[in-house]
Amino acid sequence: MSLEELLNMDEKAKIKFMNTLGRKVEIFVPINKKEIKMYTCGPTVYSRAHIGNMRAYIFADIVRRVLEYGGYKVKQVMNITDVGHLTSDADEGEDKLQKSAREQKTTAWEISKKYTTQFLDDASKLNIQPVHVLCKATDHIPEQIKLIKKLEQKGFTYTTSDGVYYDTSKFPRYGDLAKLDIRGLQAGKRIRVGGKRNKTDFALWKFSKTGERRDMEWNSPWGKGFPGWHLECSAMSMKYLGETFDIHTGGIDHIPIHHTNEIAQSEGATGRKFVNYWLHSDFLVMSDQEKMSKSLGNVVNLGTLEEKGIDPLAYRYLCLGAHYRKRLLFGEEILKNASNTFNRLKGKFLELKENVGDVQLGEMESQIGRKYLDSFRSSVFNDLNTPQALAVMWEMLGDNEISNFDKYRLLLNFDNVSGLKLDKIQPEKIEVDREIYQLLKKREDARQDRNWKKADKLRGEIYNSGFIIEDTPEGPRLKKR
Ligand code: AMP
Ligand code: ZN
Numbered sequence: 001m002s003l004e005e006l007l008n009m010d011e012k013a014k015i016k017f018m019n020t021l022g023r024k025v026e027i028f029v030p031i032n033k034k035e036i037k038m039y040t041c042g043p044t045v046y047s048r049a050h051i052g053n054m055r056a057y058i059f060a061d062i063v064r065r066v067l068e069y070g071g072y073k074v075k076q077v078m079n080i081t082d083v084g085h086l087t088s089d090a091d092e093g094e095d096k097l098q099k100s101a102r103e104q105k106t107t108a109w110e111i112s113k114k115y116t117t118q119f120l121d122d123a124s125k126l127n128i129q130p131v132h133v134l135c136k137a138t139d140h141i142p143e144q145i146k147l148i149k150k151l152e153q154k155g156f157t158y159t160t161s162d163g164v165y166y167d168t169s170k171f172p173r174y175g176d177l178a179k180l181d182i183r184g185l186q187a188g189k190r191i192r193v194g195g196k197r198n199k200t201d202f203a204l205w206k207f208s209k210t211g212e213r214r215d216m217e218w219n220s221p222w223g224k225g226f227p228g229w230h231l232e233c234s235a236m237s238m239k240y241l242g243e244t245f246d247i248h249t250g251g252i253d254h255i256p257i258h259h260t261n262e263i264a265q266s267e268g269a270t271g272r273k274f275v276n277y278w279l280h281s282d283f284l285v286m287s288d289q290e291k292m293s294k295s296l297g298n299v300v301n302l303g304t305l306e307e308k309g310i311d312p313l314a315y316r317y318l319c320l321g322a323h324y325r326k327r328l329l330f331g332e333e334i335l336k337n338a339s340n341t342f343n344r345l346k347g348k349f350l351e352l353k354e355n356v357g358d359v360q361l362g363e364m365e366s367q368i369g370r371k372y373l374d375s376f377r378s379s380v381f382n383d384l385n386t387p388q389a390l391a392v393m394w395e396m397l398g399d400n401e402i403s404n405f406d407k408y409r410l411l412l413n414f415d416n417v418s419g420l421k422l423d424k425i426q427p428e429k430i431e432v433d434r435e436i437y438q439l440l441k442k443r444e445d446a447r448q449d450r451n452w453k454k455a456d457k458l459r460g461e462i463y464n465s466g467f468i469i470e471d472t473p474e475g476p477r478l479k480k481r
Pocket of ligand 2: 040041042079232258
């Protein structure tokens with residue numbers, strides 16, 4: 001987009017993001033406004049993702065929805081890490097999938113299949129839109145080997161007894177994303193850390209150890225083994241989105257290692273800028289301020305919520321209530337409150353739907369309706385300020401100046417970003433005793449006979465049994481009191 005076009009853009013259509021690269025809120029300028037290219041670091045499929053992990057994917061989904069809401073077409077790619085992610089980020093320890101396979105007495109392939117399916121199922125329950133390309137590391141071994149060869153030709157690699165490593169001292173911009181003081185870490189001197197030349201060097205290819213059982217290993221020009229964790233994201237993102245693309249998302253823990261290494265690999269190989277906008281979401285923490293993580297043993301997954309009768313979308317609602325760059329505090333009480341508020345929203349929506357009936361939605365013409373639409377748009381376009389957007393929504397619902405019709409269509413409009421599936425909500429089916437049903441029938445008969453006194457008395461009896469009657473054009477309807 002040219003500067004001229006950008007200046008001509010409607011102020012409210014200008015989407016702004018906090019770019020981790022430079023730590024500034026910037027107006028989003030796409031490389032090609034016809035299609036935004038976006039990459040999301042996906043899960044390591046060695047166990048079921050916890051709700052903290054899922055926050056990172058809800059966040060990525062909202063980035064995409066906001067772009068689409070702003071009128072852009074988006075191509076989103078997400079990886080599935082099914083090999084090479086070791087138990088320690090320092091290229092040591094066991095492969096997470098192999099470890100899980102050992103514990104569950106199966107193969108790493110089976111583990112990958114099981115938890116990929118589980119992840120997609122959880123993502124769907126949270127109404128995270130399916131990505132356009134979902135790619136597995138194990139399906140892209142030739143691409144990863146090719147990338148190492150390129151880096152080797154350019155002199156970025158060296159081989160140890162353990163694998164092929166990236167020499168970070170050869171990449172001057174190493175650490176820019178994380179604002180790491182690399183000179184302090186490397187200081188030009190060669191530190192020997194487990195065969196590495198520099199502390200920040202990382203594995204591109206790891207050799208299978210003799211006597212080690214590995215379900216996943218491949219031949220390579222350097223020896224039999226498997227790719228380092230960071231490599232897949234560089235190889236696959238560039239394959240599907242090009243050498244330079246618009247947006248890359250992930251959790252904040254990826255800034256200092258995983259994403260820093262992705263930049264070093266990709267820019268080292270191509271000599272071009274890898275990604276224009278880096279967006280990172282903060283952690284979900286337990287009430288005691290501890291990060292939710294498997295190693296701390298405090299994980300809650302979507303299944304845990306469902307067992308408690310909590311709608312997964314209530315968790316999505318909770319995520320919307322906190323800005324993505326802030327920690328999201330989680331606990332029983334917090335979840336219960338979010339669930340109650342979400343239920344209130346669903347009830348409100350149904351009430352409006354019934355009131356409005358089946359009508360064409362059309363353009364928003366009322367001035368007050370436009371005012372709320374604009375406030376919502378500027379909130380979400382302002383670095384995804386979803387808490388503010390929710391506040392706008394509740395203010396709109398409580399505003400007596402605005403018609404039910406406008407309220408209804410604004411809710412549907414807002415839901416393109418919120419993704420709470422309001423349009424799919426069905427009225428709760430209630431169990432009614434035969435006795436109450438008969439009272440209702442008697443009241444109908446009394447009304448037919450224009451015996452209003454009797455009809456009112458019966459209404460009172462039904463009320464005392466816990467139900468309210470709503471008379472609609474289709475006949476009477478019962479609601480729980
Ligand atoms: P992993 O499957 O371990 O590669 O992590 C998947 C995603 O979850 C990454 O983007 C992490 O940054 C993110 N993540 C891990 N723990 C948390 C947490 N407690 N809260 C929010 N995001 C998290
Ligand atoms: Zn990644």
